[in-house]
Amino acid sequence: MIDQRLHVLRVLVELGTLTEVARRLGYTPSAVSHQLRSLSKDLGMPVVEQRGRGLVITRAGQLLLERSQELFTRWEEIRGELDGLGTGTRRRQLRLCGFSTAAATLLPPTAQRLAQRYPDSRVTIIEAEPEECFDLLLAEQADIAVVVATDPLPPRSDARFEQSALFSDRLDLLVPADHRLATRSAASLSEAAEEAWILDRPGSPYHRLVRTACAAAGFLPEKAHQSREWETGAALVSAGLGVALIPRLARLPEGFDVARVPLRGDPVPSRKILTGIRSGSAGQPLIAEALEVLAEVSAEVARREI
Amino acid sequence: MIDQRLHVLRVLVELGTLTEVARRLGYTPSAVSHQLRSLSKDLGMPVVEQRGRGLVITRAGQLLLERSQELFTRWEEIRGELDGLGTGTRRRQLRLCGFSTAAATLLPPTAQRLAQRYPDSRVTIIEAEPEECFDLLLAEQADIAVVVATDPLPPRSDARFEQSALFSDRLDLLVPADHRLATRSAASLSEAAEEAWILDRPGSPYHRLVRTACAAAGFLPEKAHQSREWETGAALVSAGLGVALIPRLARLPEGFDVARVPLRGDPVPSRKILTGIRSGSAGQPLIAEALEVLAEVSAEVARREI
DNA sequence: CACAATTGTGCAAAAATATTGCATGATCGA
DNA sequence: TCGATCATGCAATATTTTTGCACAATTGTG
Incomplete structure (x- = not known):
């Protein structure tokens, strides 16, 4: 209900490049380019300008977007009220x-x-x-x-x-089945301070999460290996190469010689x-x-x- | 920037019939009909329904319009902020x-x-x-x-x-040039209470206005003649057929034997x-x-x- | 420093949408 | 009952949007 071109501009700011917008929105770059131009023309002022090989939103475009956020929000609300009316077909997708x-x-x-x-x-x-x-x-x-x-x-x-x-998705300590903590019904994270750790790649969100949790428990995990998938991590742990932190929500395939040890603490390590x-x-x-x-x-x- | 069809619905409510909307907006009735249908389809509920040979807005349509008024208002405001930015071409029409x-x-x-x-x-x-x-x-x-x-x-x-x-457009008393009040620099409306009055047609806004002014001065004007245009009224007054009230803003053609007498009072008669x-x-x-x-x-x- | 990759633009052609023109059915008032 | 008014439906038409390239500019890489 709000002009499609405003929406395009919004996505452009989010994604950065016109090409990316086209990809995401299922248009060709030409179409997006044309829409932005047409918007600028209607407003009587450019909403974007070329900077290097990319596009940069103008001051006017920024103001437009800031102010029209309320339009988007209000429309969603109206849409909801309308659906709540019960008459007719509500949104079904x-x-x-x-x-x-x-x-x-x-x-x-x-x-x-x-x-x-x-x-x-x-x-x-x-x-x-x-x-x-x-x-x-x-x-x-x-x-x-x-x-x-x-x-x-x-x-x-x-x-x-x-x-x-x-x-809150609690984090469990994943240890080899024959680990000294493997049979414990619960452990404190600090008990694993001296272990070799299997972490996600540095810079990744989960890497940060684990480091933060360890820091809260008073230590820095010694990184032995890197794994991106839970499955890889479990395989490494199973092979006795270290321990890992794994969210309880993450299910592991059968057949690994590992044990999940619930963690206690205040706050309980979790994501x-x-x-x-x-x-x-x-x-x-x-x-x-x-x-x-x-x-x-x-x-x-x-x-x-x- | 707000969906054109919402605008059409808004004008429909104002004007009452689809045909009238088409006339005003410069479309054919078919186009308007199609727009309303398309709006209903997108919302998943009808915004208008046929009642007799006319259209009546549905509950959903009413809600839609009430709520989306804010969208129209906000957009006008945004438009203003954008123009105020000075960059680019502001509205020039x-x-x-x-x-x-x-x-x-x-x-x-x-x-x-x-x-x-x-x-x-x-x-x-x-x-x-x-x-x-x-x-x-x-x-x-x-x-x-x-x-x-x-x-x-x-x-x-x-x-x-x-x-x-x-x-506030003050009302003057229009009298024949040879009237007893013609040379007065000011008069009170009640001094003309006994005159024959030339009024607009009953039910017209100006008719009501004059009656209200007279009522405030404590009398009911005796209606002698009806005129719609100032010029006609002036001609009647000029012919000695009565007196009239005429807004100061209204200019009269030359050549009538009439005098405008400013009125005093509290409040001063005016529109x-x-x-x-x-x-x-x-x-x-x-x-x-x-x-x-x-x-x-x-x-x-x-x-x-x- | 040349080269390949990436980004946006422009324009004619194609596709999708919106609009018209006219025929039709329904309703109202005289 | 008849004529006037109103909305709708559909095929034809006009308009707008989108695509498909070819092209120019920029970046950064080897």
């Missing part, structure tokens, strides 16, 4: 996106339950990197994002989104899972319902996994 | 509309002065009935309306418009002239400037005419 673990653990039961309650709704799951999740929200290719709080995300105050805590939506869209019945179901599912999963 | 007297007296000097200050601006004057003026604002075919307060206007609280008092703009548009430099110039011109005219 819902697209959930989340990082891999969420997409595997939280999202399928949510989709299933929603499909039961609203047989005519079509729930889609999109697996995407946490950063990309917000791009997807903005590009209106997803309606709800489930992400890990530690990632480089838009700040909570970003007016384009509403973020809220979903639940925070958030939901994100476009500002204003919380009023749309299907989205509101989905957020509730997500919370239910999260609570159940958390209970089951303890 | 300005359309003033007003009822006949205003269009003849106030608007031309305003247009002239604006054209001097902003040589690249194109100022257009549209003469229209006061009621129609607001339709023109809504249909974005005029930017500023100058109307008489007494007419059946949208209430001051109508969120679609911002109205503000421009000035209030208002300006109206679309909500939010006050921030647009050209509109703001035009409102100022209008006030200047009004003040000068008022001073000159006293």
Whole structure:
């Protein structure tokens, strides 16, 4: 309902290059270029200008975007009120996106339950990197994002989104099956201070998360190996090459000689899972319902996994 | 920037019939019909329904319009901020509309002065009935309306418009040149209580205005004749058939044997002239400037005419 | 320092949308 | 009952948007 070209400009600022916008929005670069020009023409002032081989938003474009954020938000709200009216067909399509673990653990039961309650709704799951999740929200290719709080995300105050805590995913210590801590029903993170550690790649969000958790427990983990996937990490641990921290939500394949040891501490080492939506869209019945179901599912999963 | 179809719906509510909307907006009825249908389809619920041979807005449509009024307002404000930025071409077209007297007296000097200050601006004057003026604002075919307060206007609280008092147009008593009051420098309205009165047609805004003024002076005017145009009224008065009340702003052709007698009283009999703009548009430099110039011109005219 | 990769633009052609013209059905008022 | 008014539907048409290249500018790499 808000001019499509404003939306394009918004995504441009998010993604940086016109080509990327075209890719994401399913247009050709020419089309995006033309839209921006046409917007500039209508406003009587350029909204972007060429800088090097890229585009840079002008002061006017920035002002336009800042001010029109409210338009986007209000429209989502109106959309919700309209749907809430009950008359006619409410939105029936819902697209959930989340990082891999969420997409595997939280999202399928949510989709299933929603499909039961609203047989005519079509729930889609999109697996995407946490950063990309917000791009997807903005590009209106997803309606709800489930992400890990530690990632480089838009700040909570970003007016384009509403973020809220979903639940806290506790971290377990993953040790070889014959490790001295393997049979313990719980351990403190500091007990593993002297171990060789298997971490994610330096600079990655999970790497930072683990280092932060260790720092809180009073030590710096000695990095022995790097792994990106839980499975690789488990294999390394299984081979006796070190220990690792693994979120409880992450399921491991069978057949590794490893033990998960729950951690205690205050606060308990954990990663925070958030939901994100476009500002204003919380009023749309299907989205509101989905957020509730997500919370239910999260609570159940958390209970089951303890 | 706000969806064109929302605008069409808005004008439909104002004008009542689809055909009228088409006429006003310069479309064919088919096009308007199609737009409304397409809007309904996108929202998943009908915004209008057929009732008799006309269209009636649905509950959903009403809600939509109420809520989206803020979108229209905000957009006008943003538009103004953008223009105020100075970069690029600001709005250069300005359309003033007003009822006949205003269009003849106030608007031309305003247009002239604006054209001097902003040589690249194109100022257009549209003469229209006061009621129609607001339709023109809504249909974005005029930017500023100058109307008489007494007419059946949208209430001051109508969120679609911002109205503000421009000035007070004093009413003079028009009497034959040989009338006992003709040479008086001022008179009280009650002194004409026993005269035969020349009024506008019953039910017309000006008829009501005059009756109200007389009522405030403590009498009911005895209606002798009816005239719609000032010129006709002056001719009747000139012929000795009665007296009339005429706004000072209204210029009369030469050659009538009549005298204008200023009225005193508390309050002085007068009609209030208002300006109206679309909500939010006050921030647009050209509109703001035009409102100022209008006030200047009004003040000068008022001073000159006293 | 040349070269390959990447980025945005421009323009004619193609595709998608919006609009018209006219025929039709429904309703209202005389 | 008839004529006037109103909205709709559909095929034809006009308009707008999008694509498909070819091209120019910039970056950074080997």
